[in-house]
Each structure stands twice: as structure tokens, then as C-alpha cells.
Amino acid sequence: MKQAFSVRRAHMDDVKGIHSLLLQTAQKGLLLPRALIYLYSHIRNFWVVDAEDGGIAACCALAPVWQDLAEVCSLVVREDLRGKGLGRLVVEACVADCRELRIEKVFALTYQEKFFTHIGFEIVDKSVLPQKIWADCVHCPKYPDCDETAVFLTVGGDRTHG
Known part of the structure; x- marks a missing residue:
């Protein structure tokens, strides 16, 4: 039987599960680790999918960086x-x-460019991204020699509502 998954906004009681999931991936060098205090203060940015076992199956955050x-x-x-x-x-x-x-434009820095291009993002040169986005990068051990790929999406939809 195929399991149906649904996405929801993260809650404060999801922080430790998100932290664990991020830490496992960060230890492989695939993303920056996030401290618990960061996750608690940015919980409104996170979306999660619950796993059948009660844990977090997936997470992602949207971090506005400019207007x-x-x-x-x-x-x-x-x-x-x-x-x-x-x-x-x-x-x-x-x-x-x-x-x-x-927000009209969204980007990601990733090692999973195939995933992002499959869902509509396009690969762009990192130099087209504004300097403001590099605030987190100074905490990365690979800075300033980033080997991630920049992907970009222009967000469509009805912008007339009010």
C-alpha cells in the first residue's frame, strides 16, 4: 500500500527532529549544520513531512533575503x-x-542540481546572485571556494490579490 505524505509548517516540537536530520546530512558535507537556537528562531521558515514512525521524513526552509x-x-x-x-x-x-x-525569485545552492532542474529551476552562474546571499557562506568550511551549483526560479502565479 502506497503511503500518502503531506507537507505542513513546522512546529516548535519539530526542532529536534529537524536538527537531527540536518546534522546527519551536514556530517556528510552536503549542507551547513544549523544550531538548535537557529532552528528555534527560524522555525517559521520550515516546512516538514511527517514519517509514519513519528519522525521527520523531510524538511526544507524558505529564507527571504531581500524584497x-x-x-x-x-x-x-x-x-x-x-x-x-x-x-x-x-x-x-x-x-x-x-x-x-x-517574492518573485527563489534560488538554492545545491549539489542536487538534477533534482532542482527536474522541478523547474534553472542552473545559473553564482555571480548573478546578489552579494547579500553570501551571509551564510562565510560559515562554510569551503568558503570562498564554493563547489555548489546555483539554481534559480522565477515564481509565477496571481500577484493581484491583496
Whole structure:
């Protein structure tokens, strides 16, 4: 029987599960680790998918960086649940959040460019991204020699509502 997954906004009691999921991936060098205090203070940015076992199956955050620009970050799908569309669910929730916030452009820095291009993002040169986005990068051990790929999406949708 195929399990139906749904995405929801993260709650404060999800922080430790999100932290654990991010830490496992950060230890592999695939994203920046996030401290618990950071997660508690940015919980409103996060979307999650619950796993049947009660844990977090996937998470992703939308981090606004400027009036018309946001970053999709901290995207992780639990290893045993990959390939089930959970990454797409949380990224689509972030893009829908962009529409709600009237943010026109969203980007990500990623090692998973195939995933992002498959869901509509395009690969861009990092030099087209404003300097403002590099605030987190100074905490990365690979800075300033970033080997991630920049992907970008212009957010469509009805912007006339009010």
C-alpha cells in the first residue's frame, strides 16, 4: 500500500527532529549544520513531512533575503524515504510561500542540481546572485571556494490579490 505524505509548517516540537536530520546530512558535507537556537528562531521558515514512525521524513526552509528574493535551504529527505516525492513536496511548499509573500525569485545552492532542474529551476552562474546571499557562506568550511551549483526560479502565479 502506497503511503500518502503531506507537507505542513513546522512546529516548535519539530526542532529536534529537524536538527537531527540536518546534522546527519551536514556530517556528510552536503549542507551547513544549523544550531538548535537557529532552528528555534527560524522555525517559521520550515516546512516538514511527517514519517509514519513519528519522525521527520523531510524538511526544507524558505529564507527571504531581500524584497523580491528568497533562498530554498536546509532541504533534506531521510535516506530511507528518498525517491517518493518528498523533496518536491517541501520545495513546492516553499515556492507557494514565495507567492504568498509576493517574492518573485527563489534560488538554492545545491549539489542536487538534477533534482532542482527536474522541478523547474534553472542552473545559473553564482555571480548573478546578489552579494547579500553570501551571509551564510562565510560559515562554510569551503568558503570562498564554493563547489555548489546555483539554481534559480522565477515564481509565477496571481500577484493581484491583496
